[in-house]
Amino acid sequence: MDADGFIQIEELTKVYSSGPVEVVALRDATVSIGRGRFVGVTGTSGSGKSTLMNLLGGLDTPSSGRIRVDGRWISELSKTDLALFRRHTIGMIFQSFNLIPSYSALENVAFPLLFADVPRKERVRRAAELLCAVGLEGRSDHRPSELSGGEQQRVAVARALVNRPTILLADEPTGNLDSRTSRQIVQMLYDLRAEQGLTIVMISHEEALLREFADELVRLQDGTVLSQETLRGRP
Amino acid sequence: MRASDYIEHAWTNLWKKKLRTALTTGGVVIGIGSLICMFAFGQGIQRNIKDRFTELELFNYINVSPRSGGGARSARLRRHAQSQPAGDPNEPIAVLDDDLLEELMRIEGIEAAYPEMRFPAQIRLGTREQFTLVQVVTSKACGSAMVQLRAGRAYASDDANEVMVSDSLLRRLDIRTAEGAVGREIEIRTVVLDFSLQSLARMAFGRGDQRLPVSNRVYSFTIAGVLERMGFGGPLPIRSDVFVPPGAAAGMRKLVLTGVSDLFQSPEETAGYSAVTVKVASTRQVMSVKASLEERGLRTFALMDQLDEMQKGFIIMDMFLLAIGMIGIAVASLGIVNTMVMSILERYREIGVMKAVGATDGDVQKIFLFESGMIGLLGGVFGLALAWAVSFVINQVVNGFAAREGVPFIQYFSFPWWLCLGGIGFSILVSLLAGIYPTRRAARVDPVVALRHD
Ligand SMILES: Nc1ncnc2c1ncn2[C@@H]1O[C@H](COP(=O)(O)OP(=O)(O)OP(=O)(O)O)[C@@H](O)[C@H]1O
Ligand SMILES: [Mg+2]
Numbered sequence: 257m258d259a260d261g262f263i264q265i266e267e268l269t270k271v272y273s274s275g276p277v278e279v280v281a282l283r284d285a286t287v288s289i290g291r292g293r294f295v296g297v298t299g300t301s302g303s304g305k306s307t308l309m310n311l312l313g314g315l316d317t318p319s320s321g322r323i324r325v326d327g328r329w330i331s332e333l334s335k336t337d338l339a340l341f342r343r344h345t346i347g348m349i350f351q352s353f354n355l356i357p358s359y360s361a362l363e364n365v366a367f368p369l370l371f372a373d374v375p376r377k378e379r380v381r382r383a384a385e386l387l388c389a390v391g392l393e394g395r396s397d398h399r400p401s402e403l404s405g406g407e408q409q410r411v412a413v414a415r416a417l418v419n420r421p422t423i424l425l426a427d428e429p430t431g432n433l434d435s436r437t438s439r440q441i442v443q444m445l446y447d448l449r450a451e452q453g454l455t456i457v458m459i460s461h462e463e464a465l466l467r468e469f470a471d472e473l474v475r476l477q478d479g480t481v482l483s484q485e486t487l488r489g490r491p
Numbered sequence: 492m493r494a495s496d497y498i499e500h501a502w503t504n505l506w507k508k509k510l511r512t513a514l515t516t517g518g519v520v521i522g523i524g525s526l527i528c529m530f531a532f533g534q535g536i537q538r539n540i541k542d543r544f545t546e547l548e549l550f551n552y553i554n555v556s557p558r559s560g561g562g563a564r565s566a567r568l569r570r571h572a573q574s575q576p577a578g579d580p581n582e583p584i585a586v587l588d589d590d591l592l593e594e595l596m597r598i599e600g601i602e603a604a605y606p607e608m609r610f611p612a613q614i615r616l617g618t619r620e621q622f623t624l625v626q627v628v629t630s631k632a633c634g635s636a637m638v639q640l641r642a643g644r645a646y647a648s649d650d651a652n653e654v655m656v657s658d659s660l661l662r663r664l665d666i667r668t669a670e671g672a673v674g675r676e677i678e679i680r681t682v683v684l685d686f687s688l689q690s691l692a693r694m695a696f697g698r699g700d701q702r703l704p705v706s707n708r709v710y711s712f713t714i715a716g717v718l719e720r721m722g723f724g725g726p727l728p729i730r731s732d733v734f735v736p737p738g739a740a741a742g743m744r745k746l747v748l749t750g751v752s753d754l755f756q757s758p759e760e761t762a763g764y765s766a767v768t769v770k771v772a773s774t775r776q777v778m779s780v781k782a783s784l785e786e787r788g789l790r791t792f793a794l795m796d797q798l799d800e801m802q803k804g805f806i807i808m809d810m811f812l813l814a815i816g817m818i819g820i821a822v823a824s825l826g827i828v829n830t831m832v833m834s835i836l837e838r839y840r841e842i843g844v845m846k847a848v849g850a851t852d853g854d855v856q857k858i859f860l861f862e863s864g865m866i867g868l869l870g871g872v873f874g875l876a877l878a879w880a881v882s883f884v885i886n887q888v889v890n891g892f893a894a895r896e897g898v899p900f901i902q903y904f905s906f907p908w909w910l911c912l913g914g915i916g917f918s919i920l921v922s923l924l925a926g927i928y929p930t931r932r933a934a935r936v937d938p939v940v941a942l943r944h945d
Contacts, residue, residue, distance in 0.1 A: 339854075
C-alpha cells in the first residue's frame with residue numbers, strides 16, 4: 257500500500273445502528289489511491305461499496321478510522337467544512353442519476369455553481385461548456401424526463417464536473433443502462449479523466465467493464481476489503 | 492450563495508408550483524389583508540377624529556357652565572325665589588351673563604366667548620316639516636373655522652333675519668342640493684319652552700298652571716347658507732341643524748318666554764346663559780385658561796382633557812383589532828408550514844443533491860427560508876392590495892348609505908406608509924417564523940438516505 261496515496265483510507269469502519277440491531281457496513285477498510293488513478297470497486301450487494309463511497313465523498317462520517325485526501329484528514333472536518341470539501345473537491349454520480357426533474361439539463365448542470373457563488377452568466381457558460389463536453393450540446397433545454405437514461409447520466413457527469421473537482425465518485429453509474437450505453441459512459445469517464453486530471457472511483461457489479469477501463473480493482477466482501485489489484489501501471 | 496441567487500432560486504421554485512404557491516399565498520393574502528384592513532380602519536377612525544378636531548380647532552375650545560348643579564337660570568331662579576342655593580352658600584356662583592362674557596374676553600389667551608343657547612322648534616321648508624334644535628350662534632362664529640360652509644354664506648349680521656341650516660336637515664327635508672336651498676324662505680315654529688324653568692316656577696309660585704308658557708308663533712327666515720353637519724358629538728360649540736343669529740333670536744326668545752318670563756323681568760335674568768363656549772387662541776394655553784375660569788367659580792370642560800383618554804381608547808381599539816386580525820395570521824401560518832413541509836418531502840432527493848454538490852446545512856435552510864419569505868412578501872403585497880380594495884368598497888357602500896342621512900363623505904380607512912410597509916414586513920416575518928420548523932427539517936436531511944436509489 258502506498259502511504260503517500262492521494263486518497264488514503266485507513267482502517268475505516270462504519271456501523272449503522274437502527275435500534276438494538278447493529279449493522280457493520282464497513283470494517284477496517286484500508287485502501288490507498290494514487291492521484292489520477294481510475295479505481296474500480298466491486299463486490300456483492302450489501303458488501304459496503306456505497307458506504308465506502310459516501311464516507312470518501314464526505315456525505316457520511318465514519319464510526320472509526322480516517323480518510324486523508326490530498327493531505328487533509330477529511331474525517332476530522334466539521335459539517336460545514338465537509339460541505340465545502342464536497343463542493344470543491346468531489347463530484348458524484350449515482351445509479352439513479354439524481355437529476356432534479358423540474359430543471360432543464362442546463363439548470364441541473366449549473367446547480368452546484370449556485371453554492372460556489374459563481375455569477376449567473378459564468379454559471380450558464382460553464383454548464384453549457386460541460387454539456388458540450390459530454391456530447392449533449394443542443395439538449396440543454398430538455399428536462400430529464402425528455403432524455404434517455406444514457407443522456408441523463410451524461411448530464412449527471414457534467415453536473416459532477418462543473419465545479420472542477422479532483423475526484424469523481426461514481427456509484428453504479430451504469431446500473432440503469434444497457435451494456436452499450438454503459439460502455440459509452442465509462443469510456444467517457446475514462447476520456448475525461450485524462451482531459452481533466454481526475455481521480456476516479458467507480459463502483460460496479462460488472463467486473464468485466466471495470467477490468468477494461470480501470471487501473472485498479474478493489475474487492476469488497478461483507479464490509480471488508482478482500483483485495484486491491486493493480487490492473488495497469490502508472491501512466 | 493448570493494442573496495440575488497436565493498431570491499431567484501426561490502422565485503423559480505415557487506413559480507414551478509403555481510397552484511400551490513397561489514393557494515398558500517392566498518391564505519396569507521387574506522390573513523394579512525384582514526389585519527391591514529383592521530388597522531387601516533382603526534387608523535382611519537383615529538385620523539378622522541384627530542384631524543377633524545384639529546382642523547376645527549376643537550382642542551381650542553372650553554365649555555364653561557356655572558358650578559351649581561342646575562345651570563345659571565335655575566340657580567338664579569332659586570335665589571329669586573329666596574330658596575337656599577345648592578351647595579356651600581359661600582361658594583361664589585358665577586352668572587353667565589354678558590358682563591361675565593366681557594370679563595372672560597379679557598383673560599389672557601381667550602380669543603372669543605360664545606353663549607350657548609338652543610331651543611327646540613318645528614322647521615318648515617316648502618311642504619316638509621322637521622322637528623329639530625335651533626341654536627343661537629353669532630355671525631362671527633358662523634364665519635369662523637368652526638363652520639364648514641357647503642353653499643351660500645354666513646348670515647350678514649347678528650341682527651339679520653337669516654339662518655344657516657345643515658345639509659343633513661336639508662336632506663331630511665327632501666332638498667337635494669345645498670345650492671338650491673340658499674335664498675329660500677324657512678319657517679321656524681317655536682314649540683316649547685324651558686320645562687325646568689316652568690316646573691320650578693310652578694313649584695315656587697304655585698300659579699304656573701294658569702299661564703302655560705306654550706307658544707306657536709311662527710317666524711320666517713331666509714336661508715343664508717348651508718353648512719356641513721359635523722359627524723362627532725362631544726363638547727362641540729356647534730351641534731344643531733339650524734343656526735339663528737342672536738339678534739333675531741332675542742326677539743324670538745322674548746316671545747317664547749312669554750308667560751313665565753314676565754315673572755322674572757329683571758334684565759339680568761334674561762342675560763343668563765346655560766353655557767358659554769370659550770375659544771382659546773392656542774392649545775398650549777388651554778390649561779392655564781381653564782385654571783383661571785375655575786378660579787371664577789365656573790365649571791369647565793375641555794376636549795384637551797380627554798386627549799389622554801382618547802389615546803388610551805385608541806390603543807385598546809388597536810389591540811382589539813390586532814387580536815381579531817391575528818386569527819387570520821395564525822391560519823395563514825399553518826398554511827405556510829403545511830406547504831413548506833409538503834415541499835420539503837417532495838424535494839427530499841433534491842435536498843440530497845444539494846448537499847452532495849456542496850450545500851451546507853445553512854445553505855439548504857436558507858433556500859427554503861427564502862421561499863417561505865417570498866410567500867410572505869407576495870402575501871403582504873397582495874394582502875395590502877386586497878385590504879385597499881376591500882376598504883374602498885366598504886367606504887363606498889357605507890358612505891352611500893350615510894349620504895342619504897346627510898352625513899358627509901368620510902374616509903373610514905387610512906393607510907399610512909408605516910402601515911403599508913409594516914404590513915408587508917410583518918407578513919414576511921410571520922412567513923419566516925412559520926418556515927423555521929420545516930426548513931430546519933430540510934437542513935437536517937441525511938443526504939445518504941435522500942440519495943439512496945429507490
Ligand atoms: N442507514 C443505514 N442503516 C442501517 N443499515 C444500513 C444503512 N445503510 C446501509 N446499511 C447496511 O450496510 C450494508 C452495506 O450497505 P451498502 O449500501 O454500502 O451496500 P452496497 O455494497 O452499496 O450494496 P448494493 O450493491 O446493493 O448497492 C448493508 O447491509 C446495508 O443494509
Ligand atoms: Mg450501493
